[in-house]
Structure formats: C-alpha cells, structure tokens
Amino acid sequence: MKYQIRKFNLSVLTGLSSKQIEVHLGLYEGYVKHVNLIREKIAELSQNQEANAYVINELRRRFAFEFNGMRLHEYYFEQFQNSASVQSMNSALARATTEKYGSYENLSVHIRGVASTRGIGWVVVYFDTIGKTIHTVFVSEHEIGQLTGLPIILVIDMWEHAFMVDYVPTEKSKYIDAVFANLNWKFIEKRFDLIK
Amino acid sequence: MKYQIRKFNLSVLTGLSSKQIEVHLGLYEGYVKHVNLIREKIAELSQNQEANAYVINELRRRFAFEFNGMRLHEYYFEQFQNSASVQSMNSALARATTEKYGSYENLSVHIRGVASTRGIGWVVVYFDTIGKTIHTVFVSEHEIGQLTGLPIILVIDMWEHAFMVDYVPTEKSKYIDAVFANLNWKFIEKRFDLIK
Amino acid sequence: MKYQIRKFNLSVLTGLSSKQIEVHLGLYEGYVKHVNLIREKIAELSQNQEANAYVINELRRRFAFEFNGMRLHEYYFEQFQNSASVQSMNSALARATTEKYGSYENLSVHIRGVASTRGIGWVVVYFDTIGKTIHTVFVSEHEIGQLTGLPIILVIDMWEHAFMVDYVPTEKSKYIDAVFANLNWKFIEKRFDLIK
Amino acid sequence: MKYQIRKFNLSVLTGLSSKQIEVHLGLYEGYVKHVNLIREKIAELSQNQEANAYVINELRRRFAFEFNGMRLHEYYFEQFQNSASVQSMNSALARATTEKYGSYENLSVHIRGVASTRGIGWVVVYFDTIGKTIHTVFVSEHEIGQLTGLPIILVIDMWEHAFMVDYVPTEKSKYIDAVFANLNWKFIEKRFDLIK
Numbered sequence: 001m002k003y004q005i006r007k008f009n010l011s012v013l014t015g016l017s018s019k020q021i022e023v024h025l026g027l028y029e030g031y032v033k034h035v036n037l038i039r040e041k042i043a044e045l046s047q048n049q050e051a052n053a054y055v056i057n058e059l060r061r062r063f064a065f066e067f068n069g070m071r072l073h074e075y076y077f078e079q080f081q082n083s084a085s086v087q088s089m090n091s092a093l094a095r096a097t098t099e100k101y102g103s104y105e106n107l108s109v110h111i112r113g114v115a116s117t118r119g120i121g122w123v124v125v126y127f128d129t130i131g132k133t134i135h136t137v138f139v140s141e142h143e144i145g146q147l148t149g150l151p152i153i154l155v156i157d158m159w160e161h162a163f164m165v166d167y168v169p170t171e172k173s174k175y176i177d178a179v180f181a182n183l184n185w186k187f188i189e190k191r192f193d194l195i196k
Numbered sequence: 197m198k199y200q201i202r203k204f205n206l207s208v209l210t211g212l213s214s215k216q217i218e219v220h221l222g223l224y225e226g227y228v229k230h231v232n233l234i235r236e237k238i239a240e241l242s243q244n245q246e247a248n249a250y251v252i253n254e255l256r257r258r259f260a261f262e263f264n265g266m267r268l269h270e271y272y273f274e275q276f277q278n279s280a281s282v283q284s285m286n287s288a289l290a291r292a293t294t295e296k297y298g299s300y301e302n303l304s305v306h307i308r309g310v311a312s313t314r315g316i317g318w319v320v321v322y323f324d325t326i327g328k329t330i331h332t333v334f335v336s337e338h339e340i341g342q343l344t345g346l347p348i349i350l351v352i353d354m355w356e357h358a359f360m361v362d363y364v365p366t367e368k369s370k371y372i373d374a375v376f377a378n379l380n381w382k383f384i385e386k387r388f389d390l391i392k
Numbered sequence: 393m394k395y396q397i398r399k400f401n402l403s404v405l406t407g408l409s410s411k412q413i414e415v416h417l418g419l420y421e422g423y424v425k426h427v428n429l430i431r432e433k434i435a436e437l438s439q440n441q442e443a444n445a446y447v448i449n450e451l452r453r454r455f456a457f458e459f460n461g462m463r464l465h466e467y468y469f470e471q472f473q474n475s476a477s478v479q480s481m482n483s484a485l486a487r488a489t490t491e492k493y494g495s496y497e498n499l500s501v502h503i504r505g506v507a508s509t510r511g512i513g514w515v516v517v518y519f520d521t522i523g524k525t526i527h528t529v530f531v532s533e534h535e536i537g538q539l540t541g542l543p544i545i546l547v548i549d550m551w552e553h554a555f556m557v558d559y560v561p562t563e564k565s566k567y568i569d570a571v572f573a574n575l576n577w578k579f580i581e582k583r584f585d586l587i588k
Numbered sequence: 589m590k591y592q593i594r595k596f597n598l599s600v601l602t603g604l605s606s607k608q609i610e611v612h613l614g615l616y617e618g619y620v621k622h623v624n625l626i627r628e629k630i631a632e633l634s635q636n637q638e639a640n641a642y643v644i645n646e647l648r649r650r651f652a653f654e655f656n657g658m659r660l661h662e663y664y665f666e667q668f669q670n671s672a673s674v675q676s677m678n679s680a681l682a683r684a685t686t687e688k689y690g691s692y693e694n695l696s697v698h699i700r701g702v703a704s705t706r707g708i709g710w711v712v713v714y715f716d717t718i719g720k721t722i723h724t725v726f727v728s729e730h731e732i733g734q735l736t737g738l739p740i741i742l743v744i745d746m747w748e749h750a751f752m753v754d755y756v757p758t759e760k761s762k763y764i765d766a767v768f769a770n771l772n773w774k775f776i777e778k779r780f781d782l783i784k
Contacts, residue, residue, distance in 0.1 A: 001327065001328075001329055003327060023560045023561070023562075026562060027561055034510065034642070037642060038642075041642065041643055045643075049309075053309070053312065054314070054622070054625060054626075054629065055629055055633075055643060055647065056309075057309075057310065057312065057313040057314070057334065058313075058646055058647060058650050059643065059646060060310060060313070060332075060333055060334060061313060061333070061334050061336070061341060061650075062646050062649075063331070063333055063341075063343075064333060064335075064341040064342065064343055064344075065341075065510070065511065066510075067331070067343055067344075068343065068344040071326075071343075071344050071345065072344055075345075113245075113249070113252075113253075114253065114256060116249065116253065117253040117254075117256070117257060118250070118253070118426065118457070118458075119457065119533060120512060120533075120551075120552075124344070130267075131197065131199060132197075133197060135259070135263070136256075137256055137257070137259055137260060138253065138256060138257050139260075139344075140257070140533065141511060141512075141532065141533070142344070143340065143341050143342065143344075144339065144340050144341075145257060145259075145260040145261075145339050145340075146260065146339065146342035146343070146344050147259075147260055147263055147264065147267075147342070148260075148263075148264040148267050148268055148320070148335075148338070148339075148342050148348065149267065149271075149322075149346070149347055149348040150345070151345055151347075152344065152345040159512075159552065160512075160551065160552035160553050160556060161552045161556065161561050164552060164553065164556035164557070165556070165560065168415045168557065169415070169419055169553050170415075170418060219756045219757070219758075222758060223757055230446070230706065233446060234446075237446065237447055241447075250426070250429060250430075250433065251433055251437075251447060251451065254450055254451060254454050255447065255450060257454075258450050258453075261706070261707065262706075314622065314653070314654075315653065315729060316708060316729075316747075316748075336729065337707060337708075337728065337729070355708075355748065356708075356747065356748035356749045356752060357748045357752065357757050360748060360749065360752035360753070361752070361756065364611045364753065365611070365615055365749050366611075366614060393719065393720075393721060395719060441701075445701070445704065446706070448701075449701075449702065449704065449705040449706070449726065450705075452702060452705070452724075452725055452726060453705060453725070453726050453728070453733060455723070455725055455733075455735075456725060456727075456733040456734065456735055456736075457733075459723070459735055459736075460735065460736040463718070463735075463736050463737065464736055467737075505637075505641070505644075505645075506645065506648060508641065508645065509645040509646075509648070509649060510642070510645070516736070518737075522659070523589065523591060524589075525589055527651070527655070528648075529648055529649070529651055529652060530645065530648060530649050531652075531736075532649070534736070535732065535733050535734065535736075536731065536732050536733075537649060537651075537652040537653075537731050537732075538652060538731065538734035538735070538736050539651075539652055539655055539656065539659075539734070540652075540655075540656040540659050540660055540712070540727075540730070540731075540734050540740065541659065541663075541738070541739055541740040542737070543737055543739075544736065544737040
C-alpha cells in the first residue's frame, strides 16, 4: 500500500491567492512522498534488521512528522472544498460548541485566540469521546502536542508557508480572516456527526 | 467538567510487583490532577485575557503533555484488567494484523522492535481509518510524535518509572516480557472492534 | 536587566530584498520583546510562588524558544554586516575545517547538505571545545536539538520567514545561495578565534 | 576521532547508593557508544549520499540527543568527584549569584524550584556571556530547550534513572537533597572561572 495524493475541489478563494494555494498544495504532495519514502527506507533497511536497528527506529520516530504533515493538510484543504458555507445552528457541533463556549461563534473566537500562539504549527480542534468535550490546542510543527487518540473536527495551518505568498507574518490575523471566510462548515460539521 | 481518576481492576501481575503498580498508579493520578490544574489556571488567567494571553497560550501548548499522560496511562492499565488472556485468532485485529505483518504473533515482534527505540515515551499501536492500515510508532514523552486523529489499539509505557521499581534500564526486555505476559487481549481486540 | 534590540550594519544584499530583511528584522525584535516578557511574567507570578509554581515552571521551560530565537537571529544578521567577504585560508577556522572536511569549501558543501533537512529551524555550526571538532546540525524551531554548552561559529535561518518574501519553499536552494553570497566570513572566523 | 568514555573519581556518596551510581554510569556509557554509532552510520550511508540523504539528515537531527546525553552526564558526574565541598564565598560565581539572586544560597533555592518542573530532563545553569547573567532552565530529555551557545555551570539529571534505584518519583526532593549533599563546588566554580 502506498499513500496517494488527494485532489481537492477548490474554487477561487477569498483572501488566499491561487499562487498561495498552488505553492501550498505542492508542499502537501511533499509530505505524501516522504510518508512513502520512510516506509520504503524502513523496508529496505529491515533486510539487515540487526545492523540497522538504530536507524530504523529513528526513521520510525520521525514518521509522525511526515504522516501528520500529510493528513493535516488533507483536513485543511478539505475544509475549503466546493465553496464557503456558514455554520448550521442545527448541527450537532453547534450544540456541543454552545454547551462549551456559550455560542457557536465563540468557537471561532476561541480558535483565533489559540491561533495567536507563538511559533509555527497547527490549531487543531478535537472531540474527546471519553470526556465528551471539545479541546482546541496548538500543535508545534506537525507532531508536537497532538492529543492522543482523539478524532479531529477542524484544523488551521499556522506554518508560515500557509500565508507568506500573500501576507507577511505580522499580518497573521488577515490570514486567519481569510481562512474563516473560506471555511465550508458542512465538511467540519460532518466530521463531528461521524464521531458521535 | 473535571476529569476523574479511573479505577482499574488489577489482580496480581506476573513480573510486575504490586509496589511497581502502586507507584505507577500514583503517577497516573498526578496527570489527572494536572490536566484539571491547567484548565483551572487557564480559566483563572482568562479573567484578564489580554494581559495573560501569552501565558494562557503556553499553558494550552503544554496541555497535550498532561492530557496524553492521563489518557495513555488509562489505556495501559486497562489492558491489564481482570487477568491475562491470549490473542483470539478469530478477532478482526487478528485478520488486520495477519494482513500487515504475516501473523498475529508478528505484531508482538514488531512492537518489541519499536520498544527498543532509545529514550523514554510510549509504543503506540494505531489504526489508520483512512489508509486502512496499522501503524506502530514510538512517541517521545507523552506528546511528541502522536499520529494525528488516529484511534488507539494498544500502548506500552516506556518511561523509566514504568519498570524501575522492579528492573534497571538495561533489563528493559524483561519488562516488555512482563507486559506481554499480563496483557488481556480482550480489551485490545475490543478497541479495534469499535473502530471498524 | 532587559535584553536590548541590536542594530546591524546591513548594506544592500545579493538575492535578499530589503523588504525580506525588514520583515525578518521585525520578527527578530519580537523575540527580544518576548524574552523580556517571559522574565517579567515570571517575576510577576513569583509574588505568589506557591500558587503559581506550575505556570512559572512552564514559562521557564519555554524560555529557550524565545531566547534562542533572539540570539540566533543576532548571530545570523551579524554575519551579513558590512559587506560580503571571502573565506581567509590563513584563518584558524580554515585549518580546523580542512582537518575535518578536507577543504574549507567543503564546509559550505556540508552546510548545504544539512540545510536540506526537512522542516523549519536552523543550521548551526558549533565547535566542540572538549572533543576538538566541528559539528554541524539542524536545530528544529529554535530550541530542539541545540548541542549543549558548545560555542557557535555560523548559523543559517531555515524558517520559512527567512526567505518567503523573496522565494517559495521549493526554491530553498536559491535562498542558501543568497546566504552564502552575503556572508562576511570575517565575523565567522573571528568567532572561532575567540573560542580557541 | 571517536568519543571516549570518561572515568570519574567517585567516592562513597551520601544518599545515592553505589548501585544507583553504577547503573547510571552504565547508561552514560550507552550515550558515548551511540554518539559514535551515529557518526559511523552517517559515514557509512554517505557512501551513497544521494539515495540516503533523507536518512542521513534524520540521523544528524538526532545527534543532539545522544551527544547531549553524553556531555550532560559528564558534567553531572564531574560535580561529584573527589568529595563534596562547600560553596566558596570568594568565588566569582558567588559574586555573580549574589548579584542575581541576592545570595549564593538562593541559587540552590532557585535550582530546586526549577527541578520541580514536570517531566524528565535536566536542570541546567548557564552563564550568558553576552547578557552577563545566569540563566537556569529545565531541558526536556537531553536536547529540548538548551540555551544556544551558552557555557554550562551546573547540571542536575532529572531523568527517572538518576534516582529510581534509590527513590520513587514522589521522593524527588530527597534525590535533590542527595545531589546537593554531594556537590563538589570547586568543579562548578572553576567552570565559571574559565568562562570569564
């Protein structure tokens, strides 16, 4: 099995240029390629398992960086597919969010707060199926700080490559505006429906 | 909502002393306490959101350490509940494992290989519901290298506190033997059943 | 004591636009500001040491990110000061490099290899004063993978903000060319002289 | 050049059993071995540089873990050599510490505070030769959070292997007591003298 590059149905976006998206999709493809590369290298080095045990284990330790780099970009671009659509107040996510944050809009306020975390990485919104609550965290790079075992509701790429074709780092909040302007909440709400 | 300390139905274990388990359960409780502490501190500092934005975000970044520390220990102790029981060749996990590794026993061989990774952390076995395959990785500490969004099948604690009441670090393989001797595969196979 | 923003004597650079440098210097200033902010927050929270012990320790853990972000940028911009100047074959660094890599130019080849490491961070060239040898490593972000206690000879910023005003991530090698075109080796060689 | 295992002149210590020290020295030797192993593996894989570029870079990224694991243990055991000796109020370190913390003893109080940081790693006391001040931080594992380019004054191993032969993790403060009871400050003060 090899991981395949996914295609996304992206129309013209608000506040994110087509060059920005093109560059970003190119980086996504690099992650898919390197996920497969690690698996091939491990298979190759495993021919001589004993001599290469250290190297194999270090490649495996690095797997999360490439795998998450691939998967998080897939969650990200999926959210922009078709065209932007507003939050549905009848969705299960609306109910869970209102319960935790007081209103559905407050989830966006909260996400913006977490997005202001220093450094690069991702804002990731999870649902804890055991604690029955939403958690929004900042993950450094792709693999430092993921909540273990929790399904994902929404992600925002906070690497500099996600916006620097269009914006400089001090304009991060304009980038966040652009992300929110383009979110198709149908995809996000559907993820939550599948969890419950 | 506060996270609660879970109780585990642990009988006498093979190769892991009751003092070892008692010390380890005490550390687990510390994680639950600190998950709640971070949430309280964030709530407290949020009274003055603007002045404390940096501190709040840094606490939130650290959340994964405590949350995963809590949750991974719960997966770990759950696997030892009731008493050890062997792998069921009729389980869905047996089929998935045989497909990937050639046999069910080979999963254990593979886990042992990953467990020999240098450093402290966890061996975590996930199922990628999109790629339809099992991934076994080494997570450093509790939060460095978790695979994003994937449900968990099996975990082994590779922190030194998990075995140093009974063994010295050069006897890690004896500890792994003890873990395998005590696994109740019913819990592990059930996790996999719930994913599919 | 507060850390102060350093000023650098930068003329027009080859392959790095003045906007790129301006944006980058702005980010550097953010690190100085946040180094001081952490110190102030710790002082403030220490008024109530016991209740805030957890928060204080987590801020202190994060200190390296901001401190290294400040210091590494200072090393980086310092290397571009005045104007580019070539390697001196009579320098002590030339001798140490020739001993390790066969020639002084090979240090640059080696640095380019390390700069191709996946992810963002820094290439850092150190001298191990105990082992009497040069080590060139890739540091993730600013603080993951620094060699302990070793003085620094040369750094290259491999964050995306260092080049994305002028280049896209697939043009990283053009950025590295630009860095090398602008290095004033007098500063680099002098650092090494001060170590010996 | 290969890194060599250093021998330390350790007499009977207070509060740290000879088995604890023996186990710990064995782990130290493992780091030296793996520093050399990484260098050998990189040399071996570099025979086919192009095909192995990814693997080489990932081994190089990991170098800091093993190198710091080696070097920090050397700093640690060195501090216990000969026999414990008290702080000298006439030392340059006494003056610098009094300036920053109000008294020499307060450095120890401060170190104890930092040592209570959650997780495993090291307390490291550095001197910032540019900012002319002492910084005490908690480094996770061996390589996450080192202050770049700063010389080292004092280190305390906070991995569980450093004390779990003698103490359980809830007795960490007894371990810290034992460390302080055995410090030969002559070595620590001499490090500081060499910096100035």
